[in-house]
Amino acid sequence: MSRQLLLMALGPLLGLFILGIGNGFLTTLTTLRLDAAGASSLVIGWVSSAYFIGLGVGAMVNDRLLLAIGHIRAYGSFASLLAVSVLLQGMFADPVAWFALRLIAGWATVGVFLVIESWLLTAGDDRVRGRLLAMYMIVVFAAGAIGQLLFGLTRDMAPAEPFILIGLLASLSVLPMAIIPRVTPLLEKAEPLSPLRLITLTPTGVMGSFGSGIAVAAVYTLLPLYLQRSGVGGDRVGQLMALVVLGAMCLQYPVGRWSDRHDRQLVLIGLGGFCALICAGILLLPLPPWGLAALLFLLGGGVFSLYPVAVGHAADRAPAGALVRMSQGLLLINAIGATLSPSAIGPVMTLVGDGGLFWSLGALGVGLVAFFAWRRSVRPAPVPVAPFSPATPLSxxxxxxxxxxxxxxxxxxxxxxxxxxxxxxxxxxxxxxPPPPDEPHIVYYDDAAPAAPEADAGNVDERAAKDAGQERGATYG
Known part of the structure; x- marks a missing residue:
């Protein structure tokens, strides 16, 4: 990866890191403040769902602003909107107002993700795309982990102060985007990309994004419940969940580098099979505490790597003008999978026990492997053309x-x-x-070029050598 490309990616990744620190504990803060205010579980659920509704709505329409004004100004607009919504939450403690504000926050947050993902996809080609997306995911996870630690430091603050801190971080995140980048990726003329065309264009990318949304949401929402019901203490649950996120951070870049050097469909098949094997090990093996911790570490690395590899595969198939809308469509599909996950896997856990979580994740992994393998058989990866080697030494x-x-x-x-x-x-x-210098040899001219005068025929080689020397001097001098 070139130094210029790293510098181009530094601004958006640093801005996302600053914004993600505050956004990492905003959801937890909102839930706990509503509970402390005496709101019912139904009200808390509706306010929490408003954020995901905003994610879905924003994923359908935010590309228009990005394509109209460019990456940097679009990022500034979305980050400012997020900052305003958070600051207003600190001013009004009414659940109805918070529903509207969380809706706006979801809209703005998915806009930020759209800007960053399209920036990285447009800036890099298929040789470095996997590593760029891996760095993007590492920044998201690291910011979320730091945000949870920061949440512990805000418990003794006044009610409005944590919201002010999050708003300040969202506003501050605009600075790296505005100052660091000297060039921005070129936005070509956007091509329309309907959901049906997206599915036709890259079924593997669509299914990988959808499956990733199901798996990631299940890990975040249902894995703590499984651990708690399995007799793991409260502090230990937090440590194991942190280990899952740590596994996701540590394995992102190796998996991204692997996907840059091999066919991404093969990488997706390997990840699906890997996740299925980890789930089978958790269910069937008698694991000591350190064994469970190790498998959860690996499970985090496999599950959280599905989305960036699927997006990289889709970007390899998409025309240049459709990258922004392709990224938007995959974000929407991932959000749909995350929304459906708890309601789909929860009944399985009720029916077969708490182990139903890993039975579901294992079945999902096997299903993804079967789908990706079928798609590879239908549309094999292009075979690179072998380098030309002449049969004779003549040129x-x-x-x-x-x-x-x-x-x-x-x-x-x-x-x-x-x-x-x-x-x-x-x-x-x-x-x-080559012929000796004092013997005549044939000189080939372009048909459109005028023939050299007979009087100068003996000086052709001398003039050519002189012109070549001048060209080298102009190029390398």
Missing amino acids: AAELAVTEEWVQGALEHEHVEDLSEAVPDVEVAEPLVG
């Missing part, structure tokens, strides 16, 4: 007209006089290597 500069070739041409054309057959070609002996 265009070493090719000479021999007497045998001329005689064969005369016999084929039934011409007896050599000057009639090839009047402008001088017969030469076969050459091996």
